[in-house]
Amino acid sequence: MSNEPRNKNGVSRRDFLGLASIGAVILSSLTLLAGIFRLTKADVHYEESKKFKIGRPEEFPPGTVKKLDDKKVFIFADKDGFHAVSSVCTHLGCIVRASGDGFQCPCHGSKFNKNGKVLAGPAPRNLPWLEVSRHVDGNIVVDASREIKAGTKFKV
Numbered sequence: 001m002s003n004e005p006r007n008k009n010g011v012s013r014r015d016f017l018g019l020a021s022i023g024a025v026i027l028s029s030l031t032l033l034a035g036i037f038r039l040t041k042a043d044v045h046y047e048e049s050k051k052f053k054i055g056r057p058e059e060f061p062p063g064t065v066k067k068l069d070d071k072k073v074f075i076f077a078d079k080d081g082f083h084a085v086s087s088v089c090t091h092l093g094c095i096v097r098a099s100g101d102g103f104q105c106p107c108h109g110s111k112f113n114k115n116g117k118v119l120a121g122p123a124p125r126n127l128p129w130l131e132v133s134r135h136v137d138g139n140i141v142v143d144a145s146r147e148i149k150a151g152t153k154f155k156v
């Protein structure tokens with residue numbers, strides 16, 4: 001037994017520093033293991049696809065106007081084909097509503113004609129037309145990530 005001074009619990013400074021060192025080594029080892037474990041998992045973020053099927057062409061007789069709330073898009077079918085117009089206002093992203101022969105934004109009052117052209121601001125741009133195509137299974141597909149020239153219709 002050494003002659004080192006001890007506290008009232010009988011632990012010397014040397015013993016305390018030794019225990020603290022062992023604790024630090026254990027803690028840093030656990031942190032290192034946690035980091036290695038995290039590195040083995042890919043840091044992947046899944047995002048919902050912006051390309052989606054809307055149904056078969058026969059479900060959209062000429063004259064159909066359908067709003068898909070969950071996809072934020074209006075689908076139109078007429079004798080010239082299909083087209084899709086985004087329902088996301090180009091001002092601050094509110095969802096526009098069909099209004100008369102066009103669309104109106106409930107947030108700040110922007111108005112658009114039936115082709116998505118801005119009639120009254122503050123929206124800075126027209127509502128984008130989105131690419132429409134047909135899947136090999138026959139369903140109509142809208143790709144909300146691909147903007148196309150307004151007036152372009154997809155003929156089935």
Ligand code: FES
Nearest residue numbers: 089091092105108
């Ligand atoms: S978000 Fe549509 S007008 Fe402001």
